[in-house]
Amino acid sequence: MPVCRLTIEYDGSRFSGWQVQPDCRTVQGELKKALATVMREPVDLQGAARTDAGVHALGQVASFEAQALPDPERLARSVSALAGPDVAVTEAALAPDGFNARFDATGKRYCYAVLSRPTPSPLFARTSWFVPRPLDLGAMRAAARVLVGTHDFAGFRSSDCGRKTTERTMARVEISEHERGLVTIDVEGTAFLKNMVRIMAGTLVAVGHGRFPPDVTARLLETKDRTKAGPTAPPHGLTLVEVLYPEGGLRRR
């Protein structure tokens, strides 16, 4: 059956996350409703990342199978128009046979935005964590560097994370300074545990505030003790930027 691949942008503020849940407004739920109208049949929509309530996306990817696919640009427009102003399909394309947005993903890029300055930002309030005290970026960078590579990230997951394996590979954990007090933490990895990027961000900000020494990340990788990490940073600072796939779209399984 033909497979359709969608690239999706959303403002997570008013969603209870990606995944369909009873009696909750979710991104997957709104898209499934819109797709059912456009496709005239219910579809099984597979998302690459199950983002939490409040988390945003610029490049979420999802896929579904259908007997016959309409013109991709028309599909993108109709679904975007039906699904409401806080979610849009930015791209729709025919995918290789058997493509599954979730199982073929080889990596993801997230960006956690921190606003570090004395007063809040009206224009970036929805998409960044306001942290009025100054940050020691040198200390944060030293703590971030240790996270790059293949490690057991059991110390960086929420207590209700159900994953059996906790080894993950981070290709990048990078801290950048921008205009007007904006600091971003860019994280790229093969896969992520529950709340992993937000616990990383909370811990790195605690390092930036001098509440933890920079070697806290090394100790957390060693001890795997979540209770010694920083707080889980709030969801609205986090954006799923991109989902990575192998060339050709399919991962060898």
Add this chain to the structure above:
Amino acid sequence: MPVCRLTIEYDGSRFSGWQVQPDCRTVQGELKKALATVMREPVDLQGAARTDAGVHALGQVASFEAQALPDPERLARSVSALAGPDVAVTEAALAPDGFNARFDATGKRYCYAVLSRPTPSPLFARTSWFVPRPLDLGAMRAAARVLVGTHDFAGFRSSDCGRKTTERTMARVEISEHERGLVTIDVEGTAFLKNMVRIMAGTLVAVGHGRFPPDVTARLLETKDRTKAGPTAPPHGLTLVEVLYPEGGLRRR
């Protein structure tokens, strides 16, 4: 009397513009209320730019005189906290004697953001003009280039603009392409007529759509006929980025 200079950020969506008006929520009005509470006396707040309803600012500048000024950082925090989530004082500082944010300004930088792609952007909807049809950026750049320099901009102002002189100098009218379909028009000039940047943006987008030839801007500078320009682009795509002052803060008068 000591003068205080404020740098101000706002999300213009829910404001009836900068300037105080009876029975309307305005940026100047909310700031004056907050300042009266903090300063324990009414203040005369002078803003550098009278932005329209819906227009945003990252770097509006305003000034006021007072017998005694509190610590600038405390002032910025208190006023931001009192004025509501869509406006913040990002910087407060003592200014040179006699400084006036409006009369000492030597220039302003605006950014007009256009989102040119098939479907809207949930994350940038509040701060950009969604224009689904593709834009010819080459034609837009040719039309923009003509606007740089000193010209009579009478063809680029709204019919109710009360300014007597219409000669203005533009140091920059630049079109840049960014990720995800975002196109920005950066304009820097000595001063602006009413709706001038929005009429420029509306005209340049009409050129980008092939509705006007690129030489329309040259003809408008010559004929000064507003009715031959493009539509006034919507306010929510416009952001006042920066107000420019001479070194030392005071303009020779």
